[in-house]
Amino acid sequence: QQQVKQSPQSLIVQKGGIPIINCAYENTAFDYFPWYQQFPGKGPALLIAIRPDVSEKKEGRFTISFNKSAKQFSLHIMDSQPGDSATYFCAASTGGGSQGNLIFGKGTKLSVKP
């Protein structure tokens, strides 16, 4: 049973566009929702994370929107650049004080065209 569903699988945007990646979860015990960025040959790197007590969080060009009642959250990348081309993963955990048990979505391969 997939606990975190991510869409779309792939996404192509023009430079300056705003790609949006969506995730939905089932387990209401999840209390931490991070987004990771992964380049080929590298491990995932944390971009931004949110907890269910807030509906939106911004860090630089990256924004998470969180809808607790719908059990959905999304990543928006403002003014996207070719260097943002990577695979993005949403995740969730019930770790509370620890993020050592992350359940990941299947990933979205983003391509930003110059």
Place this chain on the structure above:
Amino acid sequence: KAGVTQTPRYLIKTRGQQVTLSCSPISGHRSVSWYQQTPGQGLQFLFEYFSETQRNKGNFPGRFSGRQFSNSRSEMNVSTLELGDSALYLCASSGTGRNTEAFFGQGTRLTVV
């Protein structure tokens, strides 16, 4: 501050053999988690160790095991390798407290032939 270090980076093993992968966490981090990444299944949680004790476990067969040492370094072992075990194995470490994040290593690419 040094990042998470995984060794070796690449491994080729034969079906039926066993393999041990190593992970050195960021200094001061006591939690080490292991994940398997494949094109078909994505990133899947294997297990988490904290202070030498397994704290969480994913849905993998008993052929996958791990341990953590007193210096927080961790090893993962896979016995009786199968072709389907070919994957990128990622280790992540995290500190304690509410706002810690998991930092990933570059992974060990295991190929079973």
